[in-house]
Amino acid sequence: MTPRRSRRPAPLAPRRGRLRRTLLAALVAASVAVPVAGASGATEVPAPAPAVLATPHSATAGELAVRYAARRADIRAAALAADAHGAHKRATVLRELAAPERQFYSFDGRDGGRTVEIYGDLAKADRIAVLVPGADTSVDVYWRLRNSAQALLREAGERVAVVAWIGYRTPATVSTDALTPDRADSGAAELGAISAELAAVRPAARVSFLCHSYGSVVCARAAHALTADNLVMFGSPGTGVPNAAALGTRATVWAGRGSADWIADVPHLSVELPFLTVGFGEDPVSPAYGARHFDAGDTDHSGYLKPGSRALRSLAEIVTARHA
Structure with missing residues (x-):
């Protein structure tokens, strides 16, 4: 009788690799199958092209005031177009953005909307923080980014300007766009x-x-072209490069993640599928990545700029060079 050979268990590393790939495939399937409320139609609201303005030679109060006034006019025109289209909720949001005290450096209401708003006095600022948001950030829910910018400005103090930037059509959280x-x-x-x-x-x-x-994926893609002193990534799904050195920036690279952030459970790897690449590779808070770490406390994924949070204090310290 031939002795039965015992089946050796598969090596642990390959099994983990297959599990991660299975998880990513499931994420792709879910993102295709699960409808995203409000995703369709958001980019279909018409808006006129904004006025073409020259880049200011300097950030004097006078030059900025002229620019802000021109952008308010662009926003009011977009609100009228939205009302005429029947998109009254969008029109209401736009009218709020056109308030006299708002300081929009740029605005384009087309394709869902692009905005750059300044909080604080850019003409006097010697520290500037540019907020680069993630998924589900748009003109229609602009109040989220506004709250974050105002919280950072209060925490950072005087002579700081915060730039709230929506310069791209952000992906929906539940979509294949958020995975590529x-x-x-x-x-x-x-x-x-x-x-x-x-x-x-x-x-x-x-x-x-x-x-x-x-x-953080956007920042990583742009890192080599940014004039920056600090590049700070938080709640990151990965950056598409294996380490901080590969970003090609002279900026100090920082990374942080709150202990309650679900992004920690997302596999930090990149997988080649038949028609697309899914995932963004190395976790920037891992020791192998080589970024400086900051204390994000117990924040969840949406709480990094929440007033009173440890994460907000850390981010303000980095912006103002108070961080140890």
């Missing part, structure tokens, strides 16, 4: 452009890019 770098690639060029303008109008200011979630 395509949207980040389109946003990276626009982020590089606003970086160049800030460097031109406030050349002596220290600039920090604060990149949340999918926004």
Whole structure:
């Protein structure tokens, strides 16, 4: 009788690899199968082209006031177009954005909307923080980004300007777009452009890019072109590069993640599927990545800029160079 051979268990590393690939495949399937409320139609609201403005030579109060006034006119025109289209909720949001005290450096209501709003006094700022948001950020829910910008401005103190940037069509959280770098690639060029303008109008200011979630993918794609002192990634699904050195930036690279952030459970790897690449590779908070870590406390995925949070204090310390 031939002795029965015992079956050796598969090596642990390959089994883990297959599990991760299975998880990513399931994410792709779910993103295709699960409808995203409000995703369709958001980019279909018409808006006129904004006025073409020259880049300011410097960030003087007078030049900025003229620019802000022109952008308010663009926003009011977009609100009228939205009302005429029957998109009254969008029109209401736009009318709020056109309030006299708002400071929009740029605005384009087409294709879902692109905005760059300044909080604080850019003409006097020697520290600038650019907020680069992740998925599900748009004109229609702009209040979320506004709350974050205002909280950071209060925490950081005087002579700081916060730039709330929606320069790309962000992906929906539950979608294949949130699993691939395509949207980040389109946003990276626009982020590089606003970086160049800030460097031109406030050349002596220290600039920090604060990149949340999918926004960290955008920042990674643009990193080599950013004039930055700090590149800060938090709640990141990965950046598409294996380590901080591969970003090609002279900025200090920071990473942080709250202990209650679900993004920690997302596999940080990149998988080649038949028609697309899914995932963004190495976790930037891992020791192998080589970023400096900051204390994000017990925040969840959406709480990094919540007033009173440890994460907000850490981010303000980085922006103002108070971080140890």
